[in-house]
Amino acid sequence: MGSVVKCVFLAAVCSVCQSLQGGMLFPIDSPTREVKDVSGLWRFRADLSPERNRGFQQEWFKRPLAETGPVIDMPVPSSYNDITQDSKIRDFIGWVWYEKEVWVPNRWIQDQGTRIMLRVGSAHYYSVLWVNGVKMTEHEGGHLPFEADVGGVLRQSTGSTCRITIAVNNTLTLETLPPGTIQYMNDRTRYPSGYFIQNINFDFFNYAGIHRSVLLYTTPKVHIDDITVETTFSDNIGLVSYDVSVLGSSKPAVKVTLSAKDGRCVASANGSRGALKVTDVNLWWPYLMHENPGYLYSMEVQATSEDGQTDVYTLPVGIRTVQVTSTQFLINNKPFYFHGVNKHEDADIRGKGFDWPLIVKDFNLMKWMGANSFRTSHYPYAEEILQMADRHGIVVIDECPGVGIRDIRSFGNASLAHHLIVMEELVRRDKNHASVVMWSVANEPASEMPPAGLYFKELVSHTKSLDSSRPVTYITNSNYARDLGAPYVDVICVNSYFSWYHDPGHTEVIGLQLTTQFDNWYGKYQKPIIQSEYGADAVPGLHSDPPMMFTEEYQKTVLQNYHDVFDQKRKEFVIGELIWNFADFMTAQTIARWSGIRKESSLGSGSPKPERFSCGSDTGGSPMRQVCCPPGPGIPASERINCFLCTLENRKSSGNGVPYTSYTMTITQILLLIYDHICSNAVIV
Numbered sequence: 001m002g003s004v005v006k007c008v009f010l011a012a013v014c015s016v017c018q019s020l021q022g023g024m025l026f027p028i029d030s031p032t033r034e035v036k037d038v039s040g041l042w043r044f045r046a047d048l049s050p051e052r053n054r055g056f057q058q059e060w061f062k063r064p065l066a067e068t069g070p071v072i073d074m075p076v077p078s079s080y081n082d083i084t085q086d087s088k089i090r091d092f093i094g095w096v097w098y099e100k101e102v103w104v105p106n107r108w109i110q111d112q113g114t115r116i117m118l119r120v121g122s123a124h125y126y127s128v129l130w131v132n133g134v135k136m137t138e139h140e141g142g143h144l145p146f147e148a149d150v151g152g153v154l155r156q157s158t159g160s161t162c163r164i165t166i167a168v169n170n171t172l173t174l175e176t177l178p179p180g181t182i183q184y185m186n187d188r189t190r191y192p193s194g195y196f197i198q199n200i201n202f203d204f205f206n207y208a209g210i211h212r213s214v215l216l217y218t219t220p221k222v223h224i225d226d227i228t229v230e231t232t233f234s235d236n237i238g239l240v241s242y243d244v245s246v247l248g249s250s251k252p253a254v255k256v257t258l259s260a261k262d263g264r265c266v267a268s269a270n271g272s273r274g275a276l277k278v279t280d281v282n283l284w285w286p287y288l289m290h291e292n293p294g295y296l297y298s299m300e301v302q303a304t305s306e307d308g309q310t311d312v313y314t315l316p317v318g319i320r321t322v323q324v325t326s327t328q329f330l331i332n333n334k335p336f337y338f339h340g341v342n343k344h345e346d347a348d349i350r351g352k353g354f355d356w357p358l359i360v361k362d363f364n365l366m367k368w369m370g371a372n373s374f375r376t377s378h379y380p381y382a383e384e385i386l387q388m389a390d391r392h393g394i395v396v397i398d399e400c401p402g403v404g405i406r407d408i409r410s411f412g413n414a415s416l417a418h419h420l421i422v423m424e425e426l427v428r429r430d431k432n433h434a435s436v437v438m439w440s441v442a443n444e445p446a447s448e449m450p451p452a453g454l455y456f457k458e459l460v461s462h463t464k465s466l467d468s469s470r471p472v473t474y475i476t477n478s479n480y481a482r483d484l485g486a487p488y489v490d491v492i493c494v495n496s497y498f499s500w501y502h503d504p505g506h507t508e509v510i511g512l513q514l515t516t517q518f519d520n521w522y523g524k525y526q527k528p529i530i531q532s533e534y535g536a537d538a539v540p541g542l543h544s545d546p547p548m549m550f551t552e553e554y555q556k557t558v559l560q561n562y563h564d565v566f567d568q569k570r571k572e573f574v575i576g577e578l579i580w581n582f583a584d585f586m587t588a589q590t591i592a593r594w595s596g597i598r599k600e601s602s603l604g605s606g607s608p609k610p611e612r613f614s615c616g617s618d619t620g621g622s623p624m625r626q627v628c629c630p631p632g633p634g635i636p637a638s639e640r641i642n643c644f645l646c647t648l649e650n651r652k653s654s655g656n657g658v659p660y661t662s663y664t665m666t667i668t669q670i671l672l673l674i675y676d677h678i679c680s681n682a683v684i685v
């Protein structure tokens with residue numbers, strides 16, 4: 001690109017790229033704040049009109065939704081796709097309408113000093129929010145929260161009811177993240193009039209709806225709007241630099257207190273910016289790297305206005321450092337090896353809907369198998385998941401929804417401007433999580449295309465300007481010599497599926513090809529490398545010897561071959577391996593995918609699996625993993641196999657397990673293989 005064109009390009013981007021206003025602290029209860037969760041059953045209607053805009057034409061937000069047409073029950077949080085028996089809803093593209101009437105406590109309304117906020121944790125993809133018929137805000141993009149101050153409207157309304165209407169549109173275009181295209185099928189001999197489809201370039205189901213909780217919460221008018229912490233340490237002294245922004249007061253007095261787990265105050269300071277010194281610091285360590293991983297201090301921030309109004313917010317803070325050298329990823333100056341998984345937010349029925357049991361189960365599974373990390377492939381996960389990761393010492397590569405940027409038109413100004421804003425929203429939301437050690441700005445973009453160089457240069461440098469404390473990467477599957485964005489990243493993250501998408505059937509070439517892949521990338525960039533995806537599909541119960549594609553044996557052989565190379569290359573510059581995938585997940589319907597993707601490495605989410613794994617009579621019904629399969633290395637394989645066989649037998653004899661028998665066996669094999677691999681490499685420093 002010529003320099004004149006380059007300048008015009010950048011000027012255009014900058015003119016549309018406005019920095020975000022304000023913070024987006026996770027809503028909490030505190031002495032000065034209250035949270036009311038208004039999730040649950042909402043009224044719902046998909047706008048099935050040909051143009052999908054009847055709701056706007058008829059102003060469905062102005063009256064109760066039931067007065068403008070039929071409504072059905074829809075749970076929130078949940079994707080709507082799999083809730084009904086109607087394939088039109090499962091595959092719906094366009095606007096859907098949600099509505100709920102809730103009561104707002106009188107005291108919230110009466111106290112003019114109370115700010116009443118309405119926050120949506122995430123709705124996919126474009127949302128418009130009304131309260132009592134008045135438009136409050138719009139938001140572009142799923143996976144990240146948005147909110148509005150609704151106090152004014154509520155105080156003008158009669159009574160304390162609050163009718164919340166949210167219209168959500170899942171249409172993806174060349175400029176959305178992820179991108180997609182709408183294709184009208186105009187051949188009237190093959191498609192009816194108005195027929196269109198949504199094309200996507202990513203490999204997971206485009207679940208839609210209100211995916212995370214909807215919360216009403218209060219703060220005082222004088223309130224803590226944002227907090228930013230950065231941490232470091234030297235010897236046994238920890239340092240927490242903080243920056244607090246307070247709104248509603250021109251000269252607020254800010255007091256910050258840091259407490260240890262036992263409640264002891266270990267440091268305090270006054271002022272909206274400053275640093276807290278912690279002697280005998282307890283550092284935040286990853287799981288399996290320390291006997292006390294995930295140590296969190298509690299930072300209480302108190303802001304008081306000139307007239308005595310106070311707000312209090314408490315933030316968990318892990319003190320740790322992150323650094324990248326040419327061969328290593330250092331956490332607290334010690335080499336960290338990402339022994340982890342890629343995940344999805346995905347479950348039967350609820351789709352991408354937030355679900356505590358699933359989340360807790362997934363963490364238990366990850367820890368049980370010895371995983372110390374995961375990547376939020378391919379979009380930001382719920383904040384509660386990052387809070388869990390903080391507490392358990394599970395390291396996170398935090399990825400934005402930049403997946404499937406494959407069309408050259410998605411490298412244009414409007415796309416980049418939106419991508420920069422999404423990174424701003426992501427960093428604003430997740431910057432204070434100790435578990436988050438690196439930002440990923442994209443997954444498998446067409447980074448060999450000419451505009452990709454400038455695009456990623458801007459994107460990475462903008463992300464670094466938002467947060468200089470963390471490395472930035474994106475996940476590539478491009479050729480090392482032609483990837484135009486790689487010069488700008490701190491860590492090279494490569495996806496490859498040798499003997500699967502390349503040389504299918506030839507596991508014997510994995511060793512050579514993977515070694516060459518690593519040597520090529522390292523030779524060109526001298527940056528540490530993470531194998532950010534690898535794996536192979538298997539059809540449960542399909543066997544062959546010698547192994548053939550789609551059999552359980554083939555999947556195992558692929559993993560084994562990859563692991564052999566990792567074990568060599570981690571002695572040089574390979575700093576991690578993230579298997580594809582922690583659990584099965586749903587994809588679009590295509591001949592290449594049998595009921596979603598089957599590259600699972602564990603017993604995690606996906607289908608409603610958890611209830612299949614209690615050990616019945618042997619354990620009195622306790623979850624069998626706690627009883628039969630304690631975590632950590634050194635458990636003989638035979639014992640672990642017994643756990644699974646026990647499950648299998650139990651399910652068979654109860655008559656419930658038969659359909660899952662082979663499936664369980666698949667998982668058993670893969671899990672044991674990964675478990676053995678991970679445990680044999682676990683490092684305790």
Ligand code: GCB
Nearest residue numbers: 203443444495533580597599
């Ligand atoms: C990839 C993608 C991931 C797919 C996976 C596969 O490279 O990043 O989203 O699901 O490959 O199995 O094809």
